[in-house]
Each structure stands twice: as structure tokens, then as C-alpha cells.
Amino acid sequence: MSQTPPSAAENLPGGTDPTVPTPAFSPLYQQIKGLILQSLEAGEWKPGETIPSEIELAARFRVSQGTVRKAIDELAAENLLVRRQGKGTFVATHAEHHVQYRFLKLVPDNGDVNSEGPAQRDIVDCKRLRASADVARALALRTGDPVLQVRRVLSFAGVPTILDDMWLPGGPFKGLTAERLADYHGPMYALFETEFGVRMVRAEEKIRAVLPDATQSRLLAVTPTTPLLSVERVAYTYNDVPMELRRGLYRTDSHHYRNALS
Amino acid sequence: MSQTPPSAAENLPGGTDPTVPTPAFSPLYQQIKGLILQSLEAGEWKPGETIPSEIELAARFRVSQGTVRKAIDELAAENLLVRRQGKGTFVATHAEHHVQYRFLKLVPDNGDVNSEGPAQRDIVDCKRLRASADVARALALRTGDPVLQVRRVLSFAGVPTILDDMWLPGGPFKGLTAERLADYHGPMYALFETEFGVRMVRAEEKIRAVLPDATQSRLLAVTPTTPLLSVERVAYTYNDVPMELRRGLYRTDSHHYRNALS
DNA sequence: CAGTGGTCTAGACCACACT
DNA sequence: GTGTGGTCTAGACCACTGC
DSSP: SSSSOOTTTTTTSSSSOOOOSSSSOOOOHHHHHHHHHHHHHHHOOOOSBBOHHHHHHHHHSSSSSHHHHHHHHHHHHTEEEEEETTEEEEESSSSTTTSSTTTEEEEEEOGGGGGGGGEEEEEEEEEEEEEOHHHHHHTOTTTTTTEEEEEEEETTTEEEEEEEEEETTTTTTOOOOOHHHHHSOOOOHHHHHHOOOOOOOOOEEEEEEEOOOOHHHHHOOOOTOOEEEEEEEEEEEEGGGGEEEEEEEESSSSSSEEEOOO | OOOSSSSSSSSOOSSSSSTOSSSOOHHHHHHHHHHHHHHHTTTSSSSTSBOOOOHHHHHHSSHHHHHHHHHHHHHHHHTTTTEEEEEEEEEOOOOOOEEEEOOOEEEESSSSGGGSSEEEEEEEEEEEEEEEEHHHHHOOTTTEEEEEEEEEEEEEEEEEEEEEEEEEEEETTTTTOOOHHOOOOOOOHHHHHHHHOOOOEEEEEEEEEEEHHHHHHHHHHHTTOOOOOEEEEEEEEEGOEEEEEEEEEOOSSSSSEEEEEE
């Protein structure tokens, strides 16, 4: 490649940043990881594509293959990259990922995700408005900044099961409309990748049990006394930048939220 | 693999066993991992203790330090071992783990786990009975096998917040009584480790929103129309052997279940 | 066949903890 | 200082993929 730092192996212990009192030792492979991350961020390699081979990257960064390997190992462990023996290392994507809905942990009680066929998506609402205080806080915006609000219902086997309210920062998602959403067949995060260059990398969820209000119970076709799972998700791109706030209401009469602990 | 000591490095690639159609290739470090796992299982090193140094293990298994390192890396990633630079590698434990309740994901809404002080534990009930069909299935027992049933309430800052019903296989937990539970101060899984040699290694949870019955609402001091989180957990020891079924009811009026996705 | 990631080794050196 | 885990290297070889 062109102008990346000539050699990453020279700036180790001190001296590079005299403003920091603590030595802040950083292993070489962490620095390489940071450089790869920068390239991912900059879009040098797009989701689904391969990145250069380990040998190429080792030459580019002037380090050994083992050091590159360890950097890639960590990025793969964080699901930013996917290794495929004999083929290469690929940028993770939400599209064509065979497992649709990478972040959705609601599964049918029988455990078979494929038993229901594809989900039915209904966009209920999609409008631009100004961020309320709590939405702004979650998205690291200021109160009043423009945001996009989307409400949709997911139905499995004809049963409305998930009611999602989403808030997206207006800037990165300029041009997103209800039609665009309705016409797109595939995971929403895949659309975000291909159309807006926004790649969701991780998320945090806060889960509660709640009762629906009148509108919610109507949209999910349940009585107002039906307990529902409230799942508040903040999804992040690279560098822990929040890009979506999502408040989901899940019916759990024939599904459950599955979680693995270790 | 054959036996433990002599040499693990000789049965690798091909040609040695023409009877097997599928090569079933297994990397050396995976075999080493299996051997370490066996020692953990057998109790050669107890929770909280160090295991032999990488160099010692390398000598013992007749492989290089790097191979042992990779095996330990995976075991550490699965939270079976804990590495501490300069000190050694330790067997993970639920006791003195600084983070009490390693598997509990319910946190106060302010996010500060320490803001409430230690939880108050009240054993409501503890009795032996015969496993029902669903309990037996979860614990890989037969219907009618002896099990221990425990019901307890956890209170934070004086507020009853968690109602747990637990079922434990009668065999491994012979001798567990209500007094024993009440007298023990510390995580329950720590008691299981020290008193019964049962180490919980991972768990799976199924989460739903439910309404409490009369008894449950009384024990949690909520009205019968208060939606609660139902958390059904199966906890496993080594080799995926289930050792506990736990049905928890969580109040989520000032707490939430926190989950990280990636 | 060549190219990719995956494994394994051996040795050097660094950072950290204890004594 | 000694011993631990942590980093880095260089090279050899293996397994998988696709031309």
C-alpha cells in the first residue's frame, strides 16, 4: 500500500507521546490491531471482502506474520473479522451472513430458528424529529439534534412478535425513508452497511419486564395485561460510537430470549 | 489420545491409522487442552490454586511452551483458567473472585453494582423430593430420581428483588441442608465448590416476561399484576454435565438484566 | 498446483510479582 | 534475583480452497 507508517516497530516504550505521564506500554500486536482497525474504519476493505493476507500485512507493517496473526486473532474474536482457512480473512458483515439477525437473541421455544420461515416486516412509522433528552444521551447527540425514528413490527409465522422503536442519528442516515426500508428484504443492519456505510459492531442491551400501553398491545395483538420483554439496545460502530437506539417489545408466549453465560 | 504422560507429539498426521476413513485431525494444542481439562476435572488442581507453569506443563506433555500456551489461552477464554502475569495461571473459582455472582446479570439501573452493599439472602425452603419430568430432563436424570429443591429470596438494599427456585441432583449434593445454606456467607456456587467439589463452568438462560402467582408476589412484595423477568438457567460442570436448574423471578423496577452483544 | 490460514517449534527478550 | 506469564521473531510444515 501507500502511505501507512513506515515502521510500526519503533515507537514502543516512551517518547512518542510526552504528554502522557504513564508509560502506557502497548504491545506491537495491539498497535497493528489499531492500524487494521483504522483501515476497516476508513473503508479500505468493505464488509464481505477479504483483507490482505497475513504475509502481505506483515510486510506492510514491517512485523512478523505471528504478530499480525495475533492482531487478527483478537479482531476475529470480537467478530470484526472472519477467518476462513484456505480462502482468506474477511470483513464481517450482517448481509449474506447465513445467520440473519446476528444480534437478535429471541428464539422459538422449540429452539429451531428455521422452523418459522422468514420474518414478516411491517414498517409502521418512519419520521424525522428532534432528539429528546434521553435519545440524545444514548446516541451521544445534543437534545434537539435531528434523528430518524422508525417503528416496525416483526411477525413470525403470522404472529406479531416484536415491536421495535428505533432512533438513528440524522446525519449518517440522511436519505433513509419508509419506502427504502419497506422495499429492502434482509436484515436492517445489512441495509445500513450497503446503503449508508454504517457497520454495527457490537451492542448492549438492558432487559426488563413491562406491560404494554394501548398502542403497543394493539400492534402486538395482546391484551394490555400481557407481560412483555422490554429490550433496550444501543448499537455501536467502530470506536464505540453509538449509532442506534432501539427499544424492542418482545412477546414471550412462544419465544424466549436465549443467553449463554461463561 | 492414549494415556497421559509419555509423549503427546507422535500421533499426528496421517498414515498411522488406516482403519479410520475420516482423518479426524486434531491439533496438538487441542489434545493438550483435553489433558489439562482432565486434570481439572479430576481435581488435580483445586479452584483458586495455580496450575503448573507453562514450562513445567510443556515438559510434562513433551511439547513446546507455545503449544501449551495456546491450550491455556483457550481455557482462559472459556473462563476455566485465569492468567495473572508474574504470578501464574489459576483455576477459576466462584469464591474470592472479587466479582461475586459471576453468572448474575441483573444490575441496578444506576449501573453501580457496589452501591447497594451485600445482598441479603433468605432461604425460604429446602427439601428433598423426586424429580418431575421437566426437572429430570433439564438435569439429565430420570423422572423420580432424588433431587434437592431450594427456594430463596435475594434482597438488595432491603428490597426483595430475586426469587430463586433451584433443583440440584441429589447424589452430588448429598448432605446439603437449609442450615448449611443459611450459615454460608458468599456466593452459592462457591459453597458448591468447597463443600461438594462441584464447579459450575458455564450456563444457559431462557428469559421471559411473566406475572407472579400469589406466593411469588407475596415473597417479592409486589402486586400480582407486576410483570417480572423469568430467568430459567441450567448450569453445567465440566463435560457439559448439567448440575443445577434454577428458575429465577427478577423484579425489574429498579434493576435490569444487562447483556453485551458482539 | 499455488496461495491462504493453521500448527508447531525454539529461542530471545520484556513486564510483572515476590522475596 | 528468580520465576512467572507476555511478546516477538523466523522458519518449517500441515490442511483447506480453488484454479
